[in-house]
Structure formats: C-alpha cells, structure tokens
Amino acid sequence: MVDSETRAAAAQEKIKQSAAALKISADVQVDSADRRTELAADRTILAAERTYAAWVRTGLTALASGVGARALLDKVVADWLTKSTGAMLILFAAFCFVAAVWRELAPSVQPPKPRARRLPTALLVAINGFLVLVALAAFIGVVMTP
Numbered sequence: 001m002v003d004s005e006t007r008a009a010a011a012q013e014k015i016k017q018s019a020a021a022l023k024i025s026a027d028v029q030v031d032s033a034d035r036r037t038e039l040a041a042d043r044t045i046l047a048a049e050r051t052y053a054a055w056v057r058t059g060l061t062a063l064a065s066g067v068g069a070r071a072l073l074d075k076v077v078a079d080w081l082t083k084s085t086g087a088m089l090i091l092f093a094a095f096c097f098v099a100a101v102w103r104e105l106a107p108s109v110q111p112p113k114p115r116a117r118r119l120p121t122a123l124l125v126a127i128n129g130f131l132v133l134v135a136l137a138a139f140i141g142v143v144m145t146p
Contacts, residue, residue, distance in 0.1 A: 038114065038115060041115075042114045042115055042116040044114065045114050045117075046116060049104075051103060052103065052119070056097065056100050056128070059096030059097045059100065059135070060093070060131075062090070062092045062093035063135055063138060066087070066088070066089030066090035066142060067086065067138055067141075067142065070083065070086035070142045073085065083142060083143055086142040087139055087143050090135050090139040093131075094132050094135035094136065097128045097132045097135065100124075100128055104119065105124070
C-alpha cells in the first residue's frame with residue numbers, strides 16, 4: 001500500500017513538473033510567434049521604403065533623361081520630336097514623384113505594429129512636392145525654349 005502511494009505521489013509530482021514545462025514551452029512559442037509577426041511588420045515597412053526609393057530613383061532618371069533628350073537631340077531630329085520626347089519623360093518623372101508618396105502613404109495592407117518607424121509624412125510630401133515643382137519647371141523649360 002505504501003509503495004503504491006509513493007508511486008502515485010511521484011507520478012503526481014512528475015505530472016506537475018510536466019505541466020510547468022508545458023506552460024513554459026507554450027509561453028516561449030507565443031513570444032516567438034509575436035516576435036516573428038513583429039519582424040515581419042518591420043520587413044514590410046523597410047520594403048515600402050525601398051519601393052519609395054525606387055519610385056524616386058526612377059523619377060530622377062526620367063527627369064534627367066527628359067532634359068538630356070532635349071539637349072542631345074537638338075538639331076539631330078525635328079524640333080517637335082525633341083520637345084515631345086523631353087516633355088513626356090519629364091511628365092513621367094512628375095508622375096513617379098507623386099506615385100512615390102501615394103504608395104508610401106496608402107499601403108494596400110496594414111502591417112501589425114512594427115518596431116521600425118515609418119518615414120515622416122511631412123518630409124515625404126515636402127521633398128516630393130519640391131521634385132514635382134522641379135519637374136514642372138523642367139517641363140516648361142523643355143517645351144517653351146526655342
């Protein structure tokens with residue numbers, strides 16, 4: 001009788017230890033899942049910043065190409081062709097600058113709470129607004145110059 005009571009008490013203690021270990025394991029899994037979700041949100045923010053940079057880079061390239069096309073093709077092809085080519089590239093640049101802010105500020109899916117901070121909205125609007133003004137000035141310069 002004593003032997004069976006001792007074994008029952010030992011089994012009960014083992015069950016308590018197993019339950020405690022299981023609780024610790026479950027807590028670690030929850031923490032791990034939360035951390036993975038947080039890291040995924042950070043990656044989403046950083047991917048959005050890379051996309052923003054790609055739009056701006058494409059816009060700057062188009063702006064330079066528009067001005068360069070006007071300068072390089074002058075007296076090589078018809079004047080209307082150099083003006084229209086330069087103007088279209090510059091308008092595309094302005095579109096890229098607007099799209100960069102639009103895509104950054106209006107993501108299609110909201111990520112969970114990330115640790116990474118987003119770029120300040122005012123900064124994005126100010127910089128890209130200035131770039132749009134530069135593109136418009138270049139557009140006027142390309143179209144209006146004889």
